[in-house]
Amino acid sequence: MPKGPQGQKRPADVIGCAVTVAKIATGEIEDTKHKAPGRKRSGKAGAKARAEKLTAKERRAIAKKAAAARWS
Numbered sequence: 001m002p003k004g005p006q007g008q009k010r011p012a013d014v015i016g017c018a019v020t021v022a023k024i025a026t027g028e029i030e031d032t033k034h035k036a037p038g039r040k041r042s043g044k045a046g047a048k049a050r051a052e053k054l055t056a057k058e059r060r061a062i063a064k065k066a067a068a069a070r071w072s
Contacts, residue, residue: 011017024031051059 011020020029023029054062
């Protein structure tokens with residue numbers, strides 16, 4: 001079964017796809033395309049935890065390395 005851009009499962013045949021679109025339009029099933037994936041939330045939580053753990057000196061070193069990569 002093919003997957004959409006966000007990994008959702010969609011029918012491979014034309015009729016099955018049309019039925020799925022009709023069900024989404026009538027509200028029989030919910031389209032999960034616009035919901036934020038769990039990875040996004042866990043990534044933000046991980047970034048926050050990492051930022052709290054780093055010292056000012058370490059953050060400065062990371063920022064300098066990133067700036068050097070952007071400008072090189």
